[in-house]
Amino acid sequence: MREVSARCSTGNVVVTAVGDRVLLAVVTDDGLDTAAFRREMPGVVRELGHPLDADIAS
Template sequence: MGITDSIISTADGLLVASDSGSAEQESLAALCAAGVALGTRTAVHVGLGGLRESVIRAAGGHVVFASIGENALLAIVGDEGLDLAHLRRELPGTVDVLGKLLDGDAPN
């Protein structure tokens, strides 16, 4: 699907888990937390409710941020081949499962 890296971090930017070969994982976690915080405040300010996702489109690909409840977030980095439509279909279910895992409520 074009995904090159993914991380889970706390809402305040501490790295929890990573599927990234980058040495900059901690920096990415902190930047993603800042991005989610900005997106959340913006959505609430304009009356749109809670943030579901935020997408950065860059010359070489994409970064997608998604909140996992109130205490964590998921960041996905993708190359130019990232299928955003497919990712958007799969993201809500993925975030739900991750939230349950982080809360310790996942089925055995």
């Protein structure tokens, strides 16, 4: 799984894979700037992935 998103009347839920073992769930209100969110998420996933990769190696 790479990403799953659901849009509801009051907001959004986006679940994104971070590496092979972790899922990141983000819950937003209905004012989410989808373009900005999709632009920023790869960097967030990379940043979160580094410590997790180190944890797997140890």
